[in-house]
Amino acid sequence: MITLLQLGAELGTEFFPASTGTFRAQPVSGVHVSELEDPTTYLDGGELLLTTGMPFAASEEASRAYMRRLQDKKVCALGLGLGPWLRTVPEHVIAACDAAGIELGIVPDQVPFQNISRAYWRLASRDQASNLMGSLGTQTALARAAVRPDAINAVVRGLAEAVNGWAAYLSVDSRPAACYPASAEAFLGELRHESMRFRRNGMPSASTFEVQGHEVALYPILSGTTIHGYLGVAAGRRPTKADRQIIMTACTLLSLRARQRELAASTNNALSSATAKLLLHGQPEAARLVGEEAGLGRIPVRVRILLCRAGADTDAATALHALPSLARPAALPDVAAAVRECQLHYEDGAEHYLILPEPADSSGNGEAVAPQAATATGPMACGRFDSPAPEVHAVLSQPLNLAEIPANLPALRQALDAVPFGTMACGAPGFDASAETWVKALAAYARADLLSAVTSYLRHRGHWEEASRELGIHRNSLRHRITVAQELLGANLDDPDAAASLWLALRRAQK
Structure with missing residues (x-):
């Protein structure tokens, strides 16, 4: 925002204060020229109004009424051009400006009002370029913060510092809130209350309200039509266009982060479901491979x-x-x-x-x-x-x-x-039901004849010599096969319940 002080410094002797050494550092929203008796219809407030004094120079009462109208419209300052109507500034004009709180500047004779307008837009162009560069730098820093492991905390902190205020992010799930600085925790309760009102009313738009004397803007963080959280921002100054761009950038980055989490959760759920389905269909080895690739850990x-x-x-x-x-x-x-x-x-x-x-x-x-x-x-x-x-x-x-x-x-x-x-x-x-699966697992084992080894072992009630003689193998070989079979089935073949169920299942399989 361009100030009256900057404009006076830029113009030098072409525009200077009527009664003080320097202008105040008061923001100027624009420069307007008018000779109307009441120009306020065409003003928004905050402008520097340039005039030759024709509407009010005639009398003290006209000056006071004119200045009151400018005061009601919150005009920033008045630039009085000397020459056509006034050679010097009347004391009653200075008094009327002081009474209305309007700063009075002098434009000397033969200085075009256009010089004042051009100087203002030169300064505005420089300020805009400076703000743009600063905004781009801040947005770049926020984008870098968004890829950090603590992305939400980093973005919230960067945003709060950029707007010289505080910021907080409230997730709709059980994740803790992120805020900066730490003193912003005092506002989290009211922010949560306001966000709950949003959810009840189904309003995915931004809202502005007051929290403990702070003007807070609350923005929903969306992924598609799903609300993942809310970003509350309270600037320490009147937000500029650059500030609003930075806030929108932060909202976009948080939305992208939420979408990434959503996609990661969807992928993880799909892999989790696939791993569970493999286990339910009797494919534990395949389930282990999928689970390891999905990062589910050891099954x-x-x-x-x-x-x-x-x-x-x-x-x-x-x-x-x-x-x-x-x-x-x-x-x-x-x-x-x-x-x-x-x-x-x-x-x-x-x-x-x-x-x-x-x-x-x-x-x-x-x-x-x-x-x-x-x-x-x-x-x-x-x-x-x-x-x-x-x-x-x-x-x-x-x-x-x-x-x-x-x-x-x-x-x-x-x-x-x-x-x-x-x-x-x-x-x-369900030992009986499990035993049917055990028989299939033993029959499917390709590196040794576990089915015959287990059948003979159970038939001879765990006697190694008799079972190995029936199979025609050494008893140590039989011991190795029984050990492999027990590891494969996850069952102890010397357990009477497990052995009985498996023996009956083997008999049924032989019929």
């Missing part, structure tokens, strides 16, 4: 399958949110934390399959260790919603090895049919 050896089904009027997000709050038997572990952190989720219509890791301290007989969280008090303890529970029911399997998952799914689906809405039940052990 646990033992898991539980949480199968839930939602009613026709319940969406997927509501169904998953309701899982930790379903009523459940005391013997079942609290799955709230596991559901929140679950990375292996497959959706098949109204059915959702969550593959949850089994803690290492669970007992090996399939019985879950009762967690401490089961004794908690409050709404989560009873597992019910304060409002009517959504139409969701679920069943949680016993701990399973990865190879056992596919054979246990039919029994889980059948068990779920008997579970009422609002409830989570325990899935019964």
Whole structure:
């Protein structure tokens, strides 16, 4: 913004104060020339008005009335051109200007008013170029900040410094707010309240309001039509065009960042779903490869399958949110934390399959260790919603090895049919179903005849000599094959329950 002080310095003797040594550093919004008795109809306020004094020089009363009109319009200053009507400045004109708070400047005789206008636009051009360069530099710095690991914090800080005020970003999810400087935390509560009003009314446009004496502009950060957060900005000065451009740049960068997160989450969800689907279809090795490429980490050896089904009027997000709050038997572990952190989720219509890791301290007989969280008090303890529970029911399997998952799914689906809405039940052990999968895994192993080795070992009830003699191999070779088979199946063949189920499955396969 060009000031009266800058304009006087630029023009020198062609425009100078009437009664003081220098002009004040008062912003000038433009230069206008008029000889009308009331030029305020054509003014916006903040201008330097140039005149020869014809409308008011005749009398003291006319001067006071003229200056009052300029004062009401908030005119910045008056430039009085000497020559045609006035050779000197009347004292009553100076007094009227002082009374109205309007600064009076003198344009000497023979100096064209056009010189004043040209000087103003020269200064404006320089100021605009300077602001543009500064704005471009700031926008470049913001773009660099947007690719940093802490992009949101960096962009918010850069924006606050650029507008000489404060800025804050509020995410619509559970991520903490980012603000700069730290004192801006005092405004976060009111910003959240205002953003909630936006969400309730569905208004994706900017809004301006006052927060504790600060004029704040709140901008929604969008990805398509989805609101990801809100950017609140309070400038420490009257915002310039360059400031508004910087704010729009920050909004664009935050929107791009939100879109990147959205795409990354979508890709991660797709890979998570693909990994879970492979496990559910009995392809653990392929699932491990996909999971590693997706950055899901190591897939646990033992898991539980949480199968839930939602009613026709319940969406997927509501169904998953309701899982930790379903009523459940005391013997079942609290799955709230596991559901929140679950990375292996497959959706098949109204059915959702969550593959949850089994803690290492669970007992090996399939019985879950009762967690401490089961004794908690409050709404989560009873597992019910304060409002009517959504139409969701679920069943949680016993701990399973990865190879056992596919054979246990039919029994889980059948068990779920008997579970009422609002409830989570325990899935019964499925050794018989798992044994069918074990037989297929043994038969598919290509590097050794594990199927015959296990069949002979079980037939002779674990006697190495008799089984190895029947197979015609050394007993150490048989020991190696049984070890490989147990690792493949994730089962102990000396466990009577596992051995009995597998033996019956082998007999059925031979018929």
